[in-house]
Amino acid sequence: DAGVTQSPTHLIKTRGQQVTLRCSPISGHKSVSWYQQVLGQGPQFIFQYYEKEERGRGNFPDRFSARQFPNYSSELNVNALLLGDSALYLCASSWTGDEQYFGPGTRLTVT
Amino acid sequence: QQQVKQSPQSLIVQKGGISIINCAYENTAFDYFPWYQQFPGKGPALLIAIRPDVSEKKEGRFTISFNKSAKQFSLHIMDSQPGDSATYFCAATLNTGNQFYFGTGTSLTVIP
Numbered sequence: 001d002a003g004v005t006q007s008p009t010h011l012i013k014t015r016g017q018q019v020t021l022r023c024s025p026i027s028g029h030k031s032v033s034w035y036q037q038v039l040g041q042g043p044q045f046i047f048q049y050y051e052k053e054e055r056g057r058g059n060f061p062d063r064f065s066a067r068q069f070p071n072y073s074s075e076l077n078v079n080a081l082l083l084g085d086s087a088l089y090l091c092a093s094s095w096t097g098d099e100q101y102f103g104p105g106t107r108l109t110v111t
Numbered sequence: 112q113q114q115v116k117q118s119p120q121s122l123i124v125q126k127g128g129i130s131i132i133n134c135a136y137e138n139t140a141f142d143y144f145p146w147y148q149q150f151p152g153k154g155p156a157l158l159i160a161i162r163p164d165v166s167e168k169k170e171g172r173f174t175i176s177f178n179k180s181a182k183q184f185s186l187h188i189m190d191s192q193p194g195d196s197a198t199y200f201c202a203a204t205l206n207t208g209n210q211f212y213f214g215t216g217t218s219l220t221v222i223p
Contacts, residue, residue: 043200044213045212090154098145102157104152104154
């Protein structure tokens, strides 16, 4: 079975721009979570979606938004990009919420 | 407030030795404690996980020891190999699993 896939792999944006990151979960998994990992730190929770409903939201500003589609894939949107948004954005999928399996991430660089 | 505190920040072990990484948590409601391994440029990979109803779980060379009263858990890597060189993260979550709290990571280097 294919693991969690994310696109794009790398992305370079300018301050103030908007970005959309995409995630496809493992087949059969209904839960998708998004994390931000700054270099040298552990992942920080942004959102979790289960059956297209938001189940949890971390301590991130309203510039961050997400949604889950009927096929359980998900998008993370970040508006008005700041230099501090530069990070590895990770998507994780799971059947119910625990045993989360991470994708390879999208490396976002904001200049 | 850091919900999960991890130590040491870095660790160097000889090949064949035992690597030990420790984590402490604050919230007694946490009930699922996974460990992840991350190689540079890759996403974290689930290694092993434990729930608080057991004190130890072993899978191959990896063992989690769990001390509920002390609110601590640790990862032991037996017979450490150079291929184990990576960053290791502990994490904790509530039973709904809707938010994982990660430690700050331990960079492990296994010297041949």
